[in-house]
Amino acid sequence: MRPASKGCWRVSRWIAKLWLALPLAVLPCAHASEPSEADAVPQRDGVVHITQAELLSVSGTGYSAPPKRAEDAALPGDGWKTINLPHTAPRELVPTSSSGARTVTDWYRIDLAGLAPSAQPRLLYLPRWKTLGHIAVYGDGLLLYQSHGSPVHNDYNHPLLLPLNATANTPSPTSVLIRVDRLRNSGSGFSTVWVGDEDSLSWRYQMRQLLQVQLPFMGSAAFLAVGAFAFAVWLRKKRESLYLLFFAISALAFLRTLHYYVGGSYTPISDEWFEWITVASLLWLIVLIHLFLQRLHRQPSAWLTRSALALTLACNVATLPHASTWVVSLYLFTPLLNLMVLPVAVLIFAVNLRKALRAQLPEGRLVAGWTVFAVAFTSYDGFLQNNLVSPESVYTSPYAIIGLFFVFSYILFQRYTDAFAEVGRLNKGLAQRLQAREAELGQSYRRLRAIETQHMLSAERRRLMQDMHDGLGSSLISAIRSVERGTMSDAEVSDVLKGCMDDLKLVIDSMENVDADLLLLLATLRFRLAPRIESAGVALRWEVQPVPVLSWLEPKSALHILRIVQECVANVLRHTRATTICVSTATLDQSVCVAIEDNGAGFDVDEALRRGGRGLRNQQRRALAIGATVSWESGSTGTRFMLWLPLHRKVDADKAIDAF
Template sequence: MKPGRSGGWWAGRWMAKLWLALPLAALPCAHANEPPAADEVQQGDSVLHITQAELLSISGSGYSAPPRRADDAGLPSVGWKTVALPHTASRELVPTSTGGERTVTDWYRIDLAQLAPSVRQRFLYLPRWKTLGHIAVYGDGMLLYQSHGSPVHNAYNHPLLLPLNAAAHALSPASVLIRVDRLRSSGSGFSTVWVGDKDSLIWRYQARELLQVQLPFMGSAAFLAVGAFALAVWLGKRRESLYLLFFAISTMAFLRTLHYYVNGENLPISDEWFEWITVASLLWLIILIHLFLQRLHQQPSAWLTRSSVALAAASSIATLPHASFASLYLLTPLLNLMVLPVAVLIFAVNMRKALRAKLPEGRLVAGWAVLAVAFTSYDGLLQNNLVSPESVYTSPYAIIGLFFIFSYIMFQLYTGAFAEVARLNKGLAQRLQAREAELEQSYQRMRVIENEHMLGAERRRLMQDMHDGLGSSLISAIRSVEQGAMNKVEVSGVLKGCMEDLRLAIDSMESVDADLLLLLATLRFRLAPRIESAGLSLRWEVQSVPALPWLDPGSALHILRIMQECVANVLRHTQATSICFSTATDGQGVRVVIEDNGAGFAVDEALRRSGRGLRNQERRASAIGGTVSWESSSAGTRFTLWLPLHRGAMPKTTAVTS
């Protein structure tokens, strides 16, 4: 998702103000390039700014440790010359010495005679010094300070603030000697010197330390920290390669700026490898920025990618320690200058494509590229001693600007991704809501259709049952009356049976909530008057049984018909004087038992002869997953209806006993 143009425009204005403000920080340093005043010393109330010194250069064949004492008497009296500070010694690309003299020791003599000796503690403040070697400071011949670490990474970018008379009651020195070792082929640089009390110099030292060391360190460390977060995001979303590229860029930027604020004293690797990392990280930083921009504007340049990667790989291999034909320390300034045309070409191609794609971030990176090239060119001049050594390296601020710009781009992408997710979630919620509404409408239609089907099925069931039961009885009664085969009493009995059939059909439509006992109670209420009018005593031994979840109106009607048929058989055929209803739980089902004390009948013969009533009972029991059985003898008949607790329960085998 591309960030909006308005955000890119405001960010561009903010970054432009930042870049315009950065050179202002170096304005105090620029004054050091002006010609020195006629006076050797500019003295204020409590601070002395020294802009001239005497210089003696002594050739040597190698580095040597600074002596413990060094005074004017121990140095040659001839060869001294007055130089303006800041002072630079240019590199000798063509050696002028034929005696194998590779090094030079420069002695800077600063006369403090104008300052009266005092036991009050005085400090010497040196904003910058630059050399491939070491520096030592002497006060009245006594060694006060010497740099540590390697000759290459010797804390050259750190300002120096040291006491001239640190011991109690010691007088401040009348002269200061500063010893600087350097290679003939590398040159050196030496800034102006400040002498005064701590309160007058500490703010200058702290400001210079902030500009040269702390801000570059904090910027590169913040860049690396945000890059680590981008790596974590990439590990969760492997398809988002921009996050991985951002992490790689932050790592290369951190490695590139290490030499500005570390010294060689505590490095875990050798100077050669550290210098190689410094050079190689710049090359690969440019390549990674190219890949990032290419991924951003989605217009790849295959030829530029292949050629730039090949050039970076070849340069990295050619400058490996112990593999290059010359010292990498001497080649570094030249390599940095040679990288500029490649960087300009890469940025120009990518900026043209970004602007063609109307990518707002392209303007930001374009502005940064222009300033980065200018800053890098300026640092190349500073590294080659072509500008004042009192100036500040500006490349770290280009890295800080890169951090802000790329962090802004990644923030836009990150928030854009969240906005896209929110938009998708909102669309998904809307579609889900619409789908739920459709499902609700479909469900309502299905419920209407289902109710219609249920009503139709119930209507057909009742019609079928009334046709088979009540309708058949009425038709038989009508024919008998028309033929004169039935008297009034018989007609009355038939009509009463029809009324019972009708009432049972109506009772079956009532909700029984899976309660078999409630259904049996309804049956007792309907049949008890008929049983008692027939002269039979009714025993009701019904016990509590489990609920039957499957018991619906259709099943209830089947049970009622079975029970009605059984009672009708007892009343018509058995000449019984008593009838007993009972229930019990039986395995995976329940038993409903009807017993009488009549004469009994031959069940098998009754089933063979006609058995329409008995067959109807079997058919109805089978329809609801149950079974029926008869046990008949001269002492009476026992009818059993077995009903399953659940639809899937195995039915009991029908038993017939005569």
């Protein structure tokens, strides 16, 4: 057996034990007393338990207010008769009197003349009375108490405790008359009577009040409060229909039990509508419990649901106040309706429980245990409403509602905790999968980093090899061939070798981190080229000004800039016969301009480009690779070379550098 199933089984056994013990606690006086010679049974604590009385029934045509005084000798009727308490008057569904009498006034006479004098005020305790009418109590003919409100909701379920004499050491009445009005076709019930002092009767009254009124009210109120919480949960999780059904069931259960503890003249609606709500809430409660169970075992019965809804709607419409002429009064029809609904409820519960057990639903046993006792308690209350059992008994349906509250709360609690456990398991699984995924991503990242590093090293190696091949290699090959042919002097060979050294130094400088600082890069170039410029007898003017940082400047781009400037200086020294070289910088719009001017012989720029001068073409090609541009302005007074470097370079320029 699964742990959840064992838990449900243990809970159901405890509920079964509680339900078996409950009738013993709440039905201590459910049997009728046998006739005896004495009508008062004295108790050890001084209280008197009265189990016999005299009854006089007087027919009438309607309700009447109790008189201020009532003497037993002045009452009309055919005479008093001795009865045993508790006493029930059966329902007369078929009239037995042809006089047209609709109501009956029952007078119960209790003789207290034989009681010993008491130093304490004496009270009368009536555990239960039930009637469609009112009750009034007289002591020695004087009205001591009368019920208020409507004849239907008249506090019938509240025990009665009232003083017989106002103060101590005053004589208590020798005779008590209790007047009970009732409809002839409704019947009535009257329990045994207790007479004694406050200490002897108050605990009995409090216990009866607790069992009949307070516990049912607290149970239904707690049910409704938890239902309101479930409704709040449903508002956040509207796909969880169980919480909405739980709330609806709690609300209907509260309405269903409301008539057990309300009464007097304080109901805000009429008796007819209040009774209709009581009947309708019972019918809808059965339907919603069916939907709740169906939602649990997930085996819907379409025919049963449609039949239950149709029957409920038909009964609701048929019992609407003033909507039906065949029902004399709904509160007369209610006891019979409750008995008629019972087989339908048994059928609905049996079908759902069979499906729950067949689906091996752990909560099925728990609901099955509650159903057995709920049917038993409801049947018992049906008998009590129809005066077929002792009126001194306690209504047990409210306790079935309390049991429903605990059962459904336990089911939702299990679902709630199971959902949390499932979320915990899912979170744990997700954490494990996330950890494994992170490990895989870490390994992939390390592999990609290694591949990227290898690619960068390979690209840098190819760049250096290509640059050394095109620059240093080409110069060395030319020098070797010239030496072999003997066409170059030692000075010329020295100049070629110095140029090769400059190329090599520029390659090495381009590998250093310049931190996007163009001025640092130009200063490095000045340091490398200044000796060669001075040895050629050319003056160098350095007019470099601060310029913005070029964020894209890195070794690849730096080498292109160095090569462009080097080529420009080499052209000046080789071809122009200049005596001065000026290097300057400036910032214009979104570009940085590096300008190199000389005072040598100028040249025709267009003609040089058209002839395909290698030096000029290389400068243009390298500038294009870094997203820059070059231009020349040449005349008789000298030549001005300008390298325009963008402040922000586009992505295409990066690709051009990689492809260079």
